[in-house]
Amino acid sequence: MIKVLIIDDEPLARSIVKEYLQDYAQIEVLEECRDGFEGVKAVMQHQPDLIFLDIQMPKINGFEMLELIEQPPSVIFTTAFDEYAIRAFEAHAADYLLKPYSKERFDKALQKWLAQQANSTGTAFSSALLETAAQTPLQHSRIVVKSNGKIKIIPVHDIQYFEAADDYVKIHTASGTHLKNKTMQYFEQLLDARQFVRTHRSYIVNIQQVTRLDPYEKENYIAVLHTGLKVPVSKAGYLKLKQVLGL
Amino acid sequence: MPASVLSITKYRFYFTIFWIIWSAIHAWVLQEWGYSFEASWLDSAVCNILLAGISLLIITSLRFYLPRKESFTYLFLMCIGFALLWLGCAKVVLSYVADAFMVSTFSESMPIRLAIAILVSGCVILISVLWYTLEEQKEQERRKNESEKIVRDAELYKLRQQLQPHFLFNSLNSISALVISQPAEARKMIQQLSDYLRSTLKKEEHMWVMLSEELQYLELYLDIEKVRFGHRLATEIRNEASALSAQLPAMLLQPIVENAIKFGLYDTVDDITIGIDCVVENQMLVVTVKNPFDPEISQPGKGTGFGLRSVQRRLSLLFARNDLLITSTAGNIFITQIKIPQQ
Numbered sequence: 001m002i003k004v005l006i007i008d009d010e011p012l013a014r015s016i017v018k019e020y021l022q023d024y025a026q027i028e029v030l031e032e033c034r035d036g037f038e039g040v041k042a043v044m045q046h047q048p049d050l051i052f053l054d055i056q057m058p059k060i061n062g063f064e065m066l067e068l069i070e071q072p073p074s075v076i077f078t079t080a081f082d083e084y085a086i087r088a089f090e091a092h093a094a095d096y097l098l099k100p101y102s103k104e105r106f107d108k109a110l111q112k113w114l115a116q117q118a119n120s121t122g123t124a125f126s127s128a129l130l131e132t133a134a135q136t137p138l139q140h141s142r143i144v145v146k147s148n149g150k151i152k153i154i155p156v157h158d159i160q161y162f163e164a165a166d167d168y169v170k171i172h173t174a175s176g177t178h179l180k181n182k183t184m185q186y187f188e189q190l191l192d193a194r195q196f197v198r199t200h201r202s203y204i205v206n207i208q209q210v211t212r213l214d215p216y217e218k219e220n221y222i223a224v225l226h227t228g229l230k231v232p233v234s235k236a237g238y239l240k241l242k243q244v245l246g247l
Numbered sequence: 248m249p250a251s252v253l254s255i256t257k258y259r260f261y262f263t264i265f266w267i268i269w270s271a272i273h274a275w276v277l278q279e280w281g282y283s284f285e286a287s288w289l290d291s292a293v294c295n296i297l298l299a300g301i302s303l304l305i306i307t308s309l310r311f312y313l314p315r316k317e318s319f320t321y322l323f324l325m326c327i328g329f330a331l332l333w334l335g336c337a338k339v340v341l342s343y344v345a346d347a348f349m350v351s352t353f354s355e356s357m358p359i360r361l362a363i364a365i366l367v368s369g370c371v372i373l374i375s376v377l378w379y380t381l382e383e384q385k386e387q388e389r390r391k392n393e394s395e396k397i398v399r400d401a402e403l404y405k406l407r408q409q410l411q412p413h414f415l416f417n418s419l420n421s422i423s424a425l426v427i428s429q430p431a432e433a434r435k436m437i438q439q440l441s442d443y444l445r446s447t448l449k450k451e452e453h454m455w456v457m458l459s460e461e462l463q464y465l466e467l468y469l470d471i472e473k474v475r476f477g478h479r480l481a482t483e484i485r486n487e488a489s490a491l492s493a494q495l496p497a498m499l500l501q502p503i504v505e506n507a508i509k510f511g512l513y514d515t516v517d518d519i520t521i522g523i524d525c526v527v528e529n530q531m532l533v534v535t536v537k538n539p540f541d542p543e544i545s546q547p548g549k550g551t552g553f554g555l556r557s558v559q560r561r562l563s564l565l566f567a568r569n570d571l572l573i574t575s576t577a578g579n580i581f582i583t584q585i586k587i588p589q590q
Binding site: 009010011012013015016019034035056058059060080081098100101142153 | 416422515541
């Protein structure tokens with residue numbers, strides 16, 4: 001049996017996927033989810049082979065949901081999303097269904113996936129796709145993390161600074177520190193360069209949190225935040241800061 | 248009115264330096280010619296202070312009146328006129344402050360002095376005309392950009408109003424789902440969607456409509472959302488009988504209700520109620536829209552408020568007031584209140 005999940009906030013949109021799946025006796029729909037939170041939980045619980053995923057959903061969107069899952073299953077997006085995002089999908093050859101879609105188009109997507117499974121080439125989820133898709137404006141305003149099994153949404157203006165920590169990045173906020181399995185480059189590219197500056201190889205700071213810059217040894221500096229926390233600033237970082245602050 | 252060349256400190260500095268150097272050259276030439284030190288400096292000071300004054304006069308007058316490109320004759324005459332004016336003034340002033348020898352030498356060297364004065368004033372005229380023309384062009388460019396931006400904004404707004412692609416495609420997807428299982432419902436929704444699209448296309452922004460008409464249209468929109476989201480969405484529309492005949496600009500409430508749907512319905516998972524209250528108070532139609540929101544993930548007042556900003560802008564264009572749209576939160580309820588003055 002092939003295990004499938006349907007994740008979409010509209011009941012009718014879910015029912016159409018179910019209806020189209022009736023022709024496939026080998027496919028079993030384990031659960032239907034109404035938002036990304038339910039989706040994450042259901043994926044963890046059922047370890048499905050394939051999910052049908054909407055992008056615009058309450059709480060967290062489809063991209064954010066996938067970010068929270070360590071080894072995401074194969075995904076067929078079902079969305080009315082605009083064409084810019086779709087171009088990103090095409091570039092990475094993951095399949096997507098544009099609402100409203102026909103039975104023929106649905107079958108084609110599913111057949112393709114089934115064929116790939118049969119050839120055991122597998123459709124390892126392209127992380128490059130996620131990185132590209134994450135560049136939508138939606139993503140600039142918040143970051144989704146998992147801490148102690150709970151999902152937390154952090155508005156970017158609450159972030160004080162990012163700190164590199166081996167394979168993870170530590171996100172420091174007033175309410176605590178969160179870990180995310182990403183690179184510093186990822187955040188540097190994702191965030192608004194006018195608000196977040198890479199001041200050091202291992203640090204990205206929110207300039208709205210900086211109260212002053214103190215000199216520190218030779219050509220280095222220390223950025224002091226409102227909260228009194230101190231963040232190292234390298235020579236190159238200092239030049240970038242000066243440019244952003246218009247000094 | 249373009250700014251004067253001399254409104255810029257740098258150019259004021261160059262202007263002064265030029266005249267100091269020019270005066271020094273003038274004095275040196277006279278000394279070479281046999282004038283005493285004092286006499287040559289006196290002559291130079293009188294002539295050049297007057298000539299600098301004439302230059303200022305030229306710069307200022309061209310600021311107020313810039314001849315069209317063709318009228319070079321006018322500029323030439325202006326040049327000669329100012330040079331003659333300068334020569335007369337210089338002669339009168341010198342006759343008061345200088346001795347007889349200087350005055351007679353001045354008269355002898357008049358043709359040379361006139362030629363130099365024509366050259367100098369000609370240069371000043373050329374520079375001024377060039378400067379003011381450039382300033383004018385810059386100003387025109389700026390105005391053009393600004394008006395283009397306004398047109399663009401208006402177009403964007405209109406596009407968004409007429410074409411909500413997400414809404415349209417998601418609704419069509421719902422219809423596609425209904426067709427097999429509930430054909431009657433599908434037909435009803437096609438009807439609602441058509442009525443909604445027709446009235447969207449028909450309406451022009453500058454039109455004023457009755458509240459009853461606008462509410463009918465909003466109800467269509469909300470009914471479609473009800474089909475899409477099943478029983479999750481409930482609406483409570485209350486209005487005073489007198490409010491129904493109140494007038495308002497077409498499509499003004501639409502972005503407010505859309506905003507309420509976005510935060511209240513798209514971004515939540517529970518059953519929700521959207522309330523719309525319409526009353527007339529102190530010659531004002533007051534419409535209050537209430538929607539719940541998820542405080543954990545969104546602040547409907549902040550960011551992404553393109554819809555509400557466009558309403559705010561329209562109100563300020565129409566009534567020249569910025570206090571007609573007020574938003575507030577009470578717990579997890581977001582309240583948008585709009586006031587529309589009645590004639």
